[in-house]
Amino acid sequence: MFYIHCPYCGEHREEEEFHPKGQAHIARPEDPAACSDEEWGDYLFFRDNPRGIHHELWVHAVGCRKFFNVTRNTVTYEILETYKMGEQPSITAEYSDGRPAQDAADQASLREGVRA
Amino acid sequence: MQRYSGFGLVKHALSHHENWQRQWRNPTPKKAYDVIIVGGGGHGLATAYYLAKEHGIKNVAVIEKGWLGGGNTARNTTIVRSNYLWDEAAALYEHSMKLWEGLSQDLNYNVMFSQRGVMNLGHTLQDMRDIQRRVNANRLNGIDSEVITPERIKELVPVIDTSKNARYPILGASWQSRAGVARHDAVAWGFARAADAHGVDILQQTEVTGFKIRDGRAYGVHTNLGDVEAKTIGCVAAGNSGVLAKMAGIKLPLESHPLQALVSEPLKPVLDTVVMSNHVHGYISQSDKGDLVIGAGIDGYNGYGQRGSYSTVEHTLQAIVEMFPIFSRVRMNRQWGGIVDTCPDACPILSKTKVKGLFFNCGWGTGGFKATPGSGHVFAASLAKGEMHPIAAPFSIDRFNTGALVDEHGAAGVAH
Ligand SMILES: Cc1cc2nc3c(=O)[nH]c(=O)nc-3n(C[C@H](O)[C@H](O)[C@H](O)COP(=O)(O)OP(=O)(O)OC[C@H]3O[C@@H](n4cnc5c(N)ncnc54)[C@H](O)[C@@H]3O)c2cc1C
Numbered sequence: 001m002f003y004i005h006c007p008y009c010g011e012h013r014e015e016e017e018f019h020p021k022g023q024a025h026i027a028r029p030e031d032p033a034a035c036s037d038e039e040w041g042d043y044l045f046f047r048d049n050p051r052g053i054h055h056e057l058w059v060h061a062v063g064c065r066k067f068f069n070v071t072r073n074t075v076t077y078e079i080l081e082t083y084k085m086g087e088q089p090s091i092t093a094e095y096s097d098g099r100p101a102q103d104a105a106d107q108a109s110l111r112e113g114v115r116a
Numbered sequence: 117m118q119r120y121s122g123f124g125l126v127k128h129a130l131s132h133h134e135n136w137q138r139q140w141r142n143p144t145p146k147k148a149y150d151v152i153i154v155g156g157g158g159h160g161l162a163t164a165y166y167l168a169k170e171h172g173i174k175n176v177a178v179i180e181k182g183w184l185g186g187g188n189t190a191r192n193t194t195i196v197r198s199n200y201l202w203d204e205a206a207a208l209y210e211h212s213m214k215l216w217e218g219l220s221q222d223l224n225y226n227v228m229f230s231q232r233g234v235m236n237l238g239h240t241l242q243d244m245r246d247i248q249r250r251v252n253a254n255r256l257n258g259i260d261s262e263v264i265t266p267e268r269i270k271e272l273v274p275v276i277d278t279s280k281n282a283r284y285p286i287l288g289a290s291w292q293s294r295a296g297v298a299r300h301d302a303v304a305w306g307f308a309r310a311a312d313a314h315g316v317d318i319l320q321q322t323e324v325t326g327f328k329i330r331d332g333r334a335y336g337v338h339t340n341l342g343d344v345e346a347k348t349i350g351c352v353a354a355g356n357s358g359v360l361a362k363m364a365g366i367k368l369p370l371e372s373h374p375l376q377a378l379v380s381e382p383l384k385p386v387l388d389t390v391v392m393s394n395h396v397h398g399y400i401s402q403s404d405k406g407d408l409v410i411g412a413g414i415d416g417y418n419g420y421g422q423r424g425s426y427s428t429v430e431h432t433l434q435a436i437v438e439m440f441p442i443f444s445r446v447r448m449n450r451q452w453g454g455i456v457d458t459c460p461d462a463c464p465i466l467s468k469t470k471v472k473g474l475f476f477n478c479g480w481g482t483g484g485f486k487a488t489p490g491s492g493h494v495f496a497a498s499l500a501k502g503e504m505h506p507i508a509a510p511f512s513i514d515r516f517n518t519g520a521l522v523d524e525h526g527a528a529g530v531a532h
């Protein structure tokens with residue numbers, strides 16, 4: 001059972017008030033008609049599905065009904081932060097310059113999340 | 117391999133059952149194989165078995181990070197059926213069903229395949245229209261399937277509530293009498309023993325941690341026990357497929373979710389078929405041991421923890437008690453979860469990848485146990501020839517870019 005902090009209501013509530021809606025920060029292409037099949041298929045269907053830090057959308061379905069973002073560890077299920085739509089995560093599995101946290105020294109932080 | 121038989125049982129009784137042969141070896145890895153299978157679940161082991169048996173490719177390693185059947189293969193609720201809607205999926209699952217029907221003999225291993233029938237209930241007019249459509253499609257594909265009435269349902273399952281007073285009255289069902297259940301861990305063990313007898317090396321406690329790729333071609337894997345080489349590599353890793361794909365620089369259209377099941381205390385025989393309901397969202401059968409085997413939907417969030425959330429258990433049991441008020445005071449004994457790799461169109465991926473020699477067999481999500489022999493059979497043929505078998509071909513990764521999806525959300529139903 002998760003207790004999730006809704007950044008709009010400002011309260012911790014039980015998981016059952018919320019619905020997960022998949023990976024966050026996926027921008028709809030500006031001009032869908034101009035997309036190649038490759039780009040459009042990737043946008044619709046292909047996901048990161050990481051084992052570890054994941055940024056995901058949730059909706060406070062029986063609360064304020066607003067969508068918001070959650071950074072969560074998909075192995076331990078620990079919720080590291082929740083933040084409003086349009087905001088960026090402060091904890092990521094990559095460094096802010098986009099370099100993946102990959103070498104040996106980064107392994108631990110990859111699991112725990114890198115504070116950007 | 118020492119064959120199992122009634123006579124053998126008597127013979128071994130004379131030596132107090134102390135001289136049974138080990139079912140498979142525990143070999144040290146060779147430096148190189150013709151084919152490497154990553155993942156020692158049912159699908160991976162079946163692939164290795166058919167590679168050896170049908171294609172004469174016996175220099176094969178199955179690399180498994182845990183133990184055989186420790187993944188979804190022995191965590192599922194064992195439902196086997198083939199009544200899928202679309203031609204492509206029906207061909208795949210019916211191919212598998214035909215193999216199930218001779219599997220215990222073929223493997224010389226009792227997989228306890230029991231064709232006790234599966235019904236999918238309809239509770240709304242739309243449910244019934246979908247059921248009729250699917251049953252018609254099944255029959256056109258030569259798959260046994262019929263629509264049955266609430267009276268017939270009550271005959272088959274006397275303890276079900278078909279009264280009009282139910283919150284969601286049962287209006288009918290689809291019924292496949294050749295469908296049923298099998299013993300899941302026996303499926304893993306039976307394929308492992310038969311593959312091993314052909315010379316396949318099964319390497320347990322060995323985790324693939326990366327791929328050896330040169331000029332866009334795979335030629336081996338890194339493992340915690342060192343490197344192993346092969347020019348053909350098949351990844352059959354269910355919930356962890358995305359993690360493996362990432363090691364090879366490939367992205368898959370998959371999400372990994374926890375899916376759970378639970379069993380009750382053992383009861384006297386009360387339910388001799390399988391009942392599933394998409395609408396109230398639960399399904400149930402009774403094992404030979406007597407426990408009720410219950411399951412339902414995935415937990416909605418991505419997760420790699422092999423456990424499920426309590427709210428999903430509650431929701432599932434509400435559905436069961438809605439259909440079977442008689443079970444309201446049965447106590448539950450055990451609950452567990454597996455990680456299922458769900459695909460956007462509820463169909464699997466059997467595919468080449470942009471890395472030459474590297475193939476994936478995944479995306480079976482909540483319903484791949486039933487496909488174990490068929491999936492292994494067509495995947496083995498694809499690995500042997502380097503070209504996808506005609507039954508596997510429609511399930512290429514490319515379909516998510518071309519748009520040729522095979523939408524089985526209706527027939528995939530409640531999670532299997
Ligand atoms: C609760 C539950 C109920 C289900 N009910 C049904 C049902 O009733 N009917 C049905 O048809 N299907 C059902 N399913 C789905 C079915 O279990 C799966 O689709 C099927 O078993 C997948 O088989 P597999 O061999 O591909 O996967 P698995 O058995 O999961 O095998 C994959 C193996 O790969 C190994 N692996 C992963 N990563 C690595 C690595 N890096 N290196 C080495 N090895 C690795 C894993 O340890 C694992 O053993 C259910 C699933 C669950 C969880």
Ligand SMILES: [Zn+2]
Binds near residue numbers: 007008060064065
């Ligand atoms: Zn809220």
